[in-house]
Amino acid sequence: MTILSSENLILASEDDVMLARRKVRLLAETLGFDPFTVAAITTATSELCRNVCVHAVKGTARLEQIGSGGRTGIRLEVRDEGPGIADIDRVLSAGQRSVGSLGLGLSGSRRLADEFRIETIVGRGTVVTVVKWKRPA
Amino acid sequence: MTILSSENLILASEDDVMLARRKVRLLAETLGFDPFTVAAITTATSELCRNVCVHAVKGTARLEQIGSGGRTGIRLEVRDEGPGIADIDRVLSAGQRSVGSLGLGLSGSRRLADEFRIETIVGRGTVVTVVKWKRPA
Amino acid sequence: MSAHGSIPVLRIGSTLLASIQVELRDTIADAFQEDILQTIAKTGATGLVIDITGLEMVDSYVARVLTNTGRMATLMGTHAVVVGMQPVVAATLVRMGFRMEGVLTALNVDAGLALVSELIARRHGAGQ
Amino acid sequence: MSAHGSIPVLRIGSTLLASIQVELRDTIADAFQEDILQTIAKTGATGLVIDITGLEMVDSYVARVLTNTGRMATLMGTHAVVVGMQPVVAATLVRMGFRMEGVLTALNVDAGLALVSELIARRHGAGQ
Ligand SMILES: Nc1ncnc2c1ncn2[C@@H]1O[C@H](COP(=O)(O)OP(=O)(O)O)[C@@H](O)[C@H]1O
Ligand SMILES: Nc1ncnc2c1ncn2[C@@H]1O[C@H](COP(=O)(O)OP(=O)(O)O)[C@@H](O)[C@H]1O
Numbered sequence: 001m002t003i004l005s006s007e008n009l010i011l012a013s014e015d016d017v018m019l020a021r022r023k024v025r026l027l028a029e030t031l032g033f034d035p036f037t038v039a040a041i042t043t044a045t046s047e048l049c050r051n052v053c054v055h056a057v058k059g060t061a062r063l064e065q066i067g068s069g070g071r072t073g074i075r076l077e078v079r080d081e082g083p084g085i086a087d088i089d090r091v092l093s094a095g096q097r098s099v100g101s102l103g104l105g106l107s108g109s110r111r112l113a114d115e116f117r118i119e120t121i122v123g124r125g126t127v128v129t130v131v132k133w134k135r136p137a
Numbered sequence: 138m139t140i141l142s143s144e145n146l147i148l149a150s151e152d153d154v155m156l157a158r159r160k161v162r163l164l165a166e167t168l169g170f171d172p173f174t175v176a177a178i179t180t181a182t183s184e185l186c187r188n189v190c191v192h193a194v195k196g197t198a199r200l201e202q203i204g205s206g207g208r209t210g211i212r213l214e215v216r217d218e219g220p221g222i223a224d225i226d227r228v229l230s231a232g233q234r235s236v237g238s239l240g241l242g243l244s245g246s247r248r249l250a251d252e253f254r255i256e257t258i259v260g261r262g263t264v265v266t267v268v269k270w271k272r273p274a
Numbered sequence: 275m276s277a278h279g280s281i282p283v284l285r286i287g288s289t290l291l292a293s294i295q296v297e298l299r300d301t302i303a304d305a306f307q308e309d310i311l312q313t314i315a316k317t318g319a320t321g322l323v324i325d326i327t328g329l330e331m332v333d334s335y336v337a338r339v340l341t342n343t344g345r346m347a348t349l350m351g352t353h354a355v356v357v358g359m360q361p362v363v364a365a366t367l368v369r370m371g372f373r374m375e376g377v378l379t380a381l382n383v384d385a386g387l388a389l390v391s392e393l394i395a396r397r398h399g400a401g402q
Numbered sequence: 403m404s405a406h407g408s409i410p411v412l413r414i415g416s417t418l419l420a421s422i423q424v425e426l427r428d429t430i431a432d433a434f435q436e437d438i439l440q441t442i443a444k445t446g447a448t449g450l451v452i453d454i455t456g457l458e459m460v461d462s463y464v465a466r467v468l469t470n471t472g473r474m475a476t477l478m479g480t481h482a483v484v485v486g487m488q489p490v491v492a493a494t495l496v497r498m499g500f501r502m503e504g505v506l507t508a509l510n511v512d513a514g515l516a517l518v519s520e521l522i523a524r525r526h527g528a529g530q
Contacts, residue, residue, distance in 0.1 A: 014427050021459070039459055039490035040497070046461040050428070087226075094499075104462040108498030151299050158331070173436050176331055176362035180370070183333040187300070241334040245370030357479060361439035364474040373473075373504070380479040381446055389525055 001068040003075075011078070012058040017049040020061055024076065027065060031072055033134050040112040041074055041132040047105040048078040048128050056082020056126065066131070073114075073133040081125040088120055138205040140212075148215070149195040154186040157198055161213065164202060168209055170271050177249040178211055178269040184242035185215040185265050193219020193263065203268070210251075210270040218262040225257055281306050283313060289321030289390050290314065291383065295328035303339040310343060314352050321390035322347045325383050327358030337372050344377035353393040355379065357386035409434050411441060417449030417518050418442065419511065423456035431467040438471060442480050449518035450475045453511050455486030465500050472505030481521045483507065485514035 009020050024045040028038040045061075052059035059080030066073045085091055094107040106128070110116040115131035146157050161182040165175040182198075189196035196217030203210045222228055229244050243265070247253040252268035280302060284291045292310060314322065324340060326332065332340070344354035355378045367374070380386040408430060412419045420438060442450065452468060454460065460468070472482035483506045495502070508514040 014429065018425065018427060025459075035490045036493055039494045042459050043461050043494050043498070046459065046463075050461070050463060104498050104500055108462055108500065111497055111499060112494065151301065155297065155299060162331075172362045173365055176366045177369070179331050180333050180366050183331065183335075187333070187335060241370050241372055245334055245372070248369055248371060249366065359478050361436070361443050361474070361478065364477040365436060365439060367477065368470045368473045374477055379477055381442075381448065382479075385448070385479060392525060 001066055003064050004067055004072075005065040007063045009061040009063060010058075011049050011052045011061055011080075013053065017046065017053060020049045020063075021045045023063060024074065027063065028074055028132075031065065031074070031134055033074075033132075037132060037135055041076070041130070044109040044112045044130050044132075045076055047109045048076070048130070051105055052078055052080045052082070052126075056080035059125075071133050073131055075129065075131045077127065077129045079125070079127045084122040084124055084126055085120045086122050088118065092118075138203055140201050141204055141209075142202040144200045146198040146200060147195075148186050148189045148198055148217075150190065154183065154190060157186045157200075158182045160200060161211065164200065165211055165269075168202065168211070168271055170211075170269075174269060174272055178213070178267070181246040181249045181267050181269070182213055184246045185213070185267070188242055189215055189217045189219070189263075193217035196262075208270050210268050212266065212268045214264065214266045216262070216264045221259040221261055221263055222255075222257045223259050225255065229255075283310070285317065285319070286387060287321075287391070288319055288394070289323060289387060290317070290319045291323045291325065291387070293325040293328065293383075297329070297331070298336050298339075300335055303336050307339055307343045307346070311346055311350065314347060314350055320352055320394050321387075322352050322354040323380075323383060323386040323390060324354070324356045325358050325386070326356060326363070327360070327382070329363060330360060332359075332363045332367060334367075334370060334372060337367055337374065341374050341377050348376070353378075353390050355386040355389055358382055411438070413445065413447070414515060415449075415519070416447055416522070417451060417515060418445070418447045419451045419453065419515070421453040421456065421511075425457070425459070426464050426467075428463055431464050435467055435471045435474070439474055439478065442475060442478055448480055448522050449515075450480050450482040451508075451511060451514040451518060452482070452484045453486050453514070454484060454491070455488070455510070457491060458488060460487075460491045460495060462495075462498060462500060465495055465502065469502050469505050476504065481506075481518050483514040483517055486510050 010016055021042050025038060025042045028041055049061060062077045064075045066075050092107050092110060094103045109130060113130035114133050117129045120126040147153055158179050162175060162179045165178055186198060199214045201212045203212050229247060246267060250267035251270050254266045257263040280296060282293050290313060340356055344356060347354040357380045378389065380389050408424060410421050418441060468484055472484060475482040485508045508517050
């Protein structure tokens with residue numbers, strides 16, 4: 001896997017979240033992602049970056065254009081040094097059974113992404129990484 | 138965080154619950170909280186204080202005006218030495234899955250509050266703390 | 275007519291109009307519920323309008339009593355409508371996760387009375 | 403009429419039409435929700451159509467605000483419809499696991515206004 005471009009973003013306010021999702025949308029559109037894939041990665045960005053501001057006050061994001069075996073993709077890594085998530089399994093299973101459940105940010109982002117990884121340590125912080133690949137034309 | 142005023146209340150009857158929510162409403166209105174925020178903290182007060190009288194027979198509440206980084210808020214700590222809550226996770230997730238579920242007192246108070254903390258030990262008692270901040274104008 | 279000391283209940287045609295004007299304490303809410311059902315049985319009222327315009331706060335207990343009163347009236351065969359819920363009350367209940375299912379709502383007493391008579395008329399095949 | 407600076411709200415008969423045309427930030431979504439409820443109370447609007455044709459992205463926060471606004475309006479006695487959801491938005495929300503329950507939907511503003519008047523008329527027995 002190759003990293004073709006990389007940009008670091010600060011996440012500390014609603015404005016930062018808005019900016020992050022605009023940047024992700026622009027990158028996805030520039031790379032020729034189809035509208036459904038653009039919406040998926042933009043929405044996941046919104047969820048993950050909002051979580052940082054709401055639950056960890058502040059953090060950072062790294063937005064990368066990546067390539068692998070002829071495919072083009074976007075990778076977003078969102079990182080904070082907030083409280084971490086104790087019951088991560090329960091949080092990730094939200095919306096599976098439940099009707100109209102609350103808290104679809106993380107579980108929904110996992111469903112929208114092609115690849116999803118979360119590392120969280122209570123009292124230390126959380127790192128979530130999502131990858132979305134451009135669909136073959 | 139600074140405590141700007143503090144008042145202790147006894148919770149042993151329906152009248153005490155009524156008095157507690159009136160005091161909270163008055164404080165919130167005096168501090169210039171908007172009507173939606175007033176309703177949120179008053180309702181949470183009603184839920185938590187009723188729970189004490191119903192499930193623990195009696196207890197106390199401490200009502201505080203707090204300040205932090207230029208913000209003004211109300212903190213209510215409701216304390217009893219009743220039976221405690223064994224299945225606190227289940228109680229707190231009420232209303233997530235279920236439609237028209239019963240028992241929205243604690244889970245609803247958590248959703249209404251800006252900050253929510255519960256400590257409960259079976260056989261020893263329960264302490265619930267909620268904070269609601271005044272919204273910027 | 276009065277179903278409970280502190281909650282005035284008017285009879286308008288075959289509909290009961292209960293106006294809750296003061297903060298409800300739990301015991302009064304329970305008594306109100308039971309009195310209203312008895313009044314329905316006694317008077318044969320085919321409609322029930324519960325006006326909560328006067329309530330600035332409705333917690334989950336009172337919300338449940340109101341919803342259940344509507345459901346109970348429905349079981350008895352009476353059309354029940356809750357009217358006049360304030361914006362802050364609606365917002366708070368929904369944010370708590372409360373669903374007022376099984377009960378009709380209307381903006382105010384007039385709209386509630388109109389809805390009830392319409393439902394009664396439709397049932398009785400009026401206008402057909 | 404304007405419920406919130408950045409979200410135009412029109413009154414069409416007894417129905418409010420709110421058109422969300424710019425990306426919603428969280429605080430504006432909350433303010434919009436509360437302003438709409440207050441406008442319903444003030445105007446006695448019996449219908450609410452929320453047009454989201456202009457939104458290319460709706461995340462779970464905004465989706466919840468929209469759904470809850472519809473539920474709150476319903477509790478107050480107003481018929482609420484969300485209209486104009488883009489295909490990419492519908493696909494994304496469902497893929498996330500979101501259920502917009504308790505709120506009606508329609509394809510566009512015209513269909514939404516028609517649905518609301520139909521619901522109001524049916525309630526009041528018009529056309530019989
Ligand atoms: N970055 C984070 N740091 C700490 N806790 C988090 C973070 N992201 C999510 N959480 C926790 O996980 C829960 C579920 O998050 P999410 O699925 O996004 O739903 P929501 O934020 O709507 O509750 C949150 O309520 C919060 O407790
Ligand atoms: N202060 C308390 N002490 C002991 N048990 C409590 C207390 N508060 C709540 N509970 C328990 O938690 C359950 C859920 O409470 P709540 O969410 O307020 O809903 P409800 O009281 O309507 O059942 C109660 O049924 C009770 O068993």
